[in-house]
Amino acid sequence: MITLFHSPRSRSTRIVALLKELDALDAVRIEVVTIPRMDGSGGRDPRNPHPDGKVPLLDHDGVLVWESSAIIQHLAELFPASGLGIPVGDPQRGPYLSWLAWYAGVVEPVLTLKALGLEHPALGRTFRTEAEVVARLANAVSDRPFLLGDRFTAADLLLHSPYAWFGKPGLPEIDAWVDRCMDRPGARFAADFDARHAAI
Known part of the structure; x- marks a missing residue:
């Protein structure tokens, strides 16, 4: 069960x-x-x-x-x-797993620190800054609908979720990607x- x-x-x-x-x-x-x-x-x-x-x-x-x-x-x-998901042996497996890990290790801490109003140079060096997070996401979806191309994956489901919760960042590329993810049946x-x- x-x-x-x-x-x-x-x-x-x-x-x-x-x-x-x-x-x-x-x-x-x-x-x-x-x-x-x-x-x-x-x-x-x-x-x-x-x-x-x-x-x-x-x-x-x-x-x-x-x-x-x-x-x-x-x-x-x-x-x-x-x-x-992306199975073992698929060339996109590495990027897929990296997005999942990047969410847990970078995105969640960065957005949580922002929500709490906490800033320190060491935090930015350790986790990156919000600007770097947004830039990486914007670059990833600037010329394709989802993080790994035309295909919606569990990585999109995870990575878009804080923006569905806290609000979109106001960048056209990311906002459109979040809208696509939020319009999914799930x-x-x-x-x-x-x-x-x-x-x-």
Whole structure:
């Protein structure tokens, strides 16, 4: 059995979108749980086995997978028929994995630090700056619809998600890419799912 522990309007919303894109909603049970929110609302849910009480968390036959990048890679490889992942041996496998890792190691820290209003030269040298993040994304989608070309992949689903949440950066190339990603069946399904479960 596969269970996704999800809290509406959180980082796990992108995993709900992924399940729709993978056509895996019948294969993965979504357990809606509460989490402690930044505004002080919510709380840790005893049903959620995540060691930090956070989401997303995937329980695959008793094996826990945490962190969005890992869950996305795991699910895309578990349901390969969707074409959202890039298999071993494909020339685009390296760039695909790099985008997933870059999100976790660079994009999320940079955007979180920006949201908190924290700046320091050492942070910029370690993680890069927001301007560098935006420039790399803009360059990647300046002459193609998605990060790896004409094909929407799980990397697009992950990388566009903070802009779907915090708002688009105002660069035409990135804004159009975010719009394309938000117009996908998965994004629409996840928004509807969260609206229906928002009271949890």
